[in-house]
Amino acid sequence: MPRGDRRLPRRTCVHCGNVGDKASFLRIAGRPETGWEMDPKGRKPGRGIYLCRSAACVEGFARRIRTPKGASRWKMGPSGAALADRLASWWVSEDRS
Numbered sequence: 001m002p003r004g005d006r007r008l009p010r011r012t013c014v015h016c017g018n019v020g021d022k023a024s025f026l027r028i029a030g031r032p033e034t035g036w037e038m039d040p041k042g043r044k045p046g047r048g049i050y051l052c053r054s055a056a057c058v059e060g061f062a063r064r065i066r067t068p069k070g071a072s073r074w075k076m077g078p079s080g081a082a083l084a085d086r087l088a089s090w091w092v093s094e095d096r097s
């Protein structure tokens with residue numbers, strides 16, 4: 001932490017570049033070698049991909065990782081499409097009222 005900053009960790013949405021508190025984002029945890037999984041509570045080990053909890057960012061990111069070029073950005077390979085499916089079904093089931 002630079003200069004003793006003790007505020008909540010800040011994260012950046014990989015889709016739109018929005019910056020906010022870690023808790024306000026959806027986290028996708030994992031590593032290129034082991035694959036990625038959704039981590040809505042932000043507790044899983046590994047690196048994190050952060051997304052706004054908004055349709056534009058969740059759906060936009062899912063669209064990106066369904067394509068080989070988009071998936072290669074996170075070295076997801078063919079598992080990118082499977083993650084996109086899980087992301088899409090999580091998104092429709094999530095209570096956002």
Ligand SMILES: [Zn+2]
Pocket residue numbers: 013014015016017018051052057
């Ligand atoms: Zn975003």
